[in-house]
Amino acid sequence: MTQLALVIDLNVCVGCQACVTSCKEWNTSGDAGPLVDMNPYGADPTGTFFNRVQTFEVGEFPNTETVHFPKSCLHCEEPPCVPVCPTGASYKRKEDGIVLVDYDKCIGCKYCSWACPYGVREVDAQRRVMTKCTLCVDRIYDQNLPEWDRKPACVRACPTNARLYGDIHDPNSVVSQAIRENGGYQLMPEWGTKPANHYLPRRKTRITVREDELERADNPLKIDSQLPKPDRDEPSLDDVTSW
Amino acid sequence: MHPAFSVLFLTTLIGAGQGLFLALFSVEAYGELGLVPAPGSDFFAIGSLLSLVLLGLGLFASFFHLGRPERAWRTATKWRTSWLSREVIVLPAFMGVVFLYGLAHWLQFNPPLGVLPGDNFVLLTVLLGILGTLLAFALFVSTAMIYAAVKFLQEWHSPLTVVNYTLLGAASGFTLATALAAWADTGLVPFLAGWAIILTLLGLASRIASLVRNARIQPKSTLQTAIGVKHPAIQQKSQGFMGGSFNTREFFHHRSPGFLRAMKWIFLISAFAIPTLLLALAMAMTVDPTNVLIAAFVIQYLGLLAERWFFFAQANHPQNLYYQSVS
Numbered sequence: 001m002t003q004l005a006l007v008i009d010l011n012v013c014v015g016c017q018a019c020v021t022s023c024k025e026w027n028t029s030g031d032a033g034p035l036v037d038m039n040p041y042g043a044d045p046t047g048t049f050f051n052r053v054q055t056f057e058v059g060e061f062p063n064t065e066t067v068h069f070p071k072s073c074l075h076c077e078e079p080p081c082v083p084v085c086p087t088g089a090s091y092k093r094k095e096d097g098i099v100l101v102d103y104d105k106c107i108g109c110k111y112c113s114w115a116c117p118y119g120v121r122e123v124d125a126q127r128r129v130m131t132k133c134t135l136c137v138d139r140i141y142d143q144n145l146p147e148w149d150r151k152p153a154c155v156r157a158c159p160t161n162a163r164l165y166g167d168i169h170d171p172n173s174v175v176s177q178a179i180r181e182n183g184g185y186q187l188m189p190e191w192g193t194k195p196a197n198h199y200l201p202r203r204k205t206r207i208t209v210r211e212d213e214l215e216r217a218d219n220p221l222k223i224d225s226q227l228p229k230p231d232r233d234e235p236s237l238d239d240v241t242s243w
Numbered sequence: 244m245h246p247a248f249s250v251l252f253l254t255t256l257i258g259a260g261q262g263l264f265l266a267l268f269s270v271e272a273y274g275e276l277g278l279v280p281a282p283g284s285d286f287f288a289i290g291s292l293l294s295l296v297l298l299g300l301g302l303f304a305s306f307f308h309l310g311r312p313e314r315a316w317r318t319a320t321k322w323r324t325s326w327l328s329r330e331v332i333v334l335p336a337f338m339g340v341v342f343l344y345g346l347a348h349w350l351q352f353n354p355p356l357g358v359l360p361g362d363n364f365v366l367l368t369v370l371l372g373i374l375g376t377l378l379a380f381a382l383f384v385s386t387a388m389i390y391a392a393v394k395f396l397q398e399w400h401s402p403l404t405v406v407n408y409t410l411l412g413a414a415s416g417f418t419l420a421t422a423l424a425a426w427a428d429t430g431l432v433p434f435l436a437g438w439a440i441i442l443t444l445l446g447l448a449s450r451i452a453s454l455v456r457n458a459r460i461q462p463k464s465t466l467q468t469a470i471g472v473k474h475p476a477i478q479q480k481s482q483g484f485m486g487g488s489f490n491t492r493e494f495f496h497h498r499s500p501g502f503l504r505a506m507k508w509i510f511l512i513s514a515f516a517i518p519t520l521l522l523a524l525a526m527a528m529t530v531d532p533t534n535v536l537i538a539a540f541v542i543q544y545l546g547l548l549a550e551r552w553f554f555f556a557q558a559n560h561p562q563n564l565y566y567q568s569v570s
Binding site: 017020039044045046047048049052053054055056057058059060066067069071080083084085086087088089105106107108109110111113114115116117118119121122123125127128129185186187188189190191199201202 | 244308309310311312314315317318319320321324325326327328331389392393394395396463464466468469470471472474476477478479480481482483484486487488489490493494560561562563565566
């Protein structure tokens with residue numbers, strides 16, 4: 001069975017908010033109507049977003065690290081928001097595991113948002129129904145888009161490739177490999193919701209360079225360095241000159 | 244959680260309506276057994292009407308909670324999994340039975356439907372009363388389980404929630420029934436007031452039990468599990484936006500801790516202490532206690548509104564971990 005999901009690499013995310021604006025742009029232009037923006041230039045602006053990037057400081061000064069933390073619906077494999085819905089508007093697709101809201105059935109009772117520990121569902125004040133990340137379901141299957149473009153808008157927007165997208169049930173997919181090899185984890189595992197989206201932890205990337213790696217160990221007579229310097233007029237390609 | 248007035252009124256009004264019906268049928272059942280003086284059928288008819296009015300007002304209030312009330316009929320579809328859906332089915336069913344119960348009493352249409360051994364007749368109103376009692380309890384359970392079933396809200400996720408909803412609804416309904424009995428001059432005041440006091444004190448005991456339980460709750464989720472960083476010192480520096488959002492409005496009461504503490508004492512005094520004293524006073528009074536009992540019900544009802552407000556405000560949703568600092 002397919003379970004489409006995002007894998008978000010906290011080691012790479014720089015908190016630029018590109019995924020937030022890209023998500024908003026795509027989803028406010030969709031068939032379901034605009035995502036509300038109330039008083040966008042007023043004193044108390046408010047609006048619906050499916051994706052947020054938050055910032056946390058870990059540790060105590062001066063030994064701190066900044067973690068930028070993108071947060072959207074995790075498309076849980078055991079979604080607690082689905083069974084509580086009284087109308088069946090909140091559902092999980094069998095074919096690809098995406099958790100969706102049927103905007104024509106939703107009565108806006110907000111019960112599903114209470115039953116989500118991650119706070120990723122938002123009532124749209126104008127549409128008066130519950131809205132949430134659709135994993136760009138209106139994009140990833142769009143035959144009019146070139147195949148490389150059939151990815152969620154946030155994934156396409158990320159300039160640092162911090163967002164990976166694929167089927168976590170396929171062991172060879174890029175997301176499964178990333179989870180397996182880079183210590184991918186789930187949020188709030190204590191609730192048993194089995195989020196499909198995973199996060200990759202911050203990792204130290206260090207290269208240990210020893211001195212003998214800087215100098216050619218198999219060049220004890222330093223013959224390389226004795227080659228003549230080429231003239232300034234001469235071409236300086238590697239193949240032609242020694243440096 | 245943010246206490247929405249629609250839900251406060253819904254749960255308290257239908258609770259009183261259910262309690263009132265339970266009180267009416269208790270009177271009828273005890274009357275059939277000859278334990279209390281049987282009041283006239285008008286008493287039951289007016290009581291059922293009052294119960295229907297409370298239930299109807301609660302139902303009306305609930306619509307204000309919905310973004311799309313015109314689609315409310317769809318809520319009856321997912322009763323297999325959703326307690327909210329079950330409540331939506333049980334509430335109209337209960338209202339229907341209360342209506343028939345009141346109608347049968349008003350028309351004095353009460354044919355015996357059968358005979359039990361010992362020449363005891365099976366009366367229509369008794370059958371309707373039993374059915375209504377079952378539905379009233381089903382409604383208490385459905386309403387309370389809407390909250391108790393959400394495991395993320397640890398303050399609610401407890402059998403005490405169901406016990407509280409049942410006892411508090413029943414207590415306010417019995418208090419109202421006592422006032423009604425005094426007004427109708429039925430001689431049932433000591434019987435009903437006694438039960439109202441018992442239910443109020445039982446409700447006080449279970450509410451205090453849940454207060455004690457909630458004061459000792461250890462939140463399951465922490466900032467560490469919320470973002471998956473295993474470090475004891477994590478601070479949020481930005482929640483990703485500076486304006487408001489659904490997440491910052493819906494899941495917090497936006498009041499000070501002092502306000503919350505005040506609310507707790509207000510409901511402890513107003514929903515339990517004062518009504519108990521007034522009910523006891525009414526039992527001892529030699530003159531007409533109607534006004535005292537009406538005051539007891541009004542004060543208890545206002546206290547239960549405060550109790551429900553506190554019930555919502557006290558519940559701390561784990562999503563709040565993600566919304567602790569604007570920037």
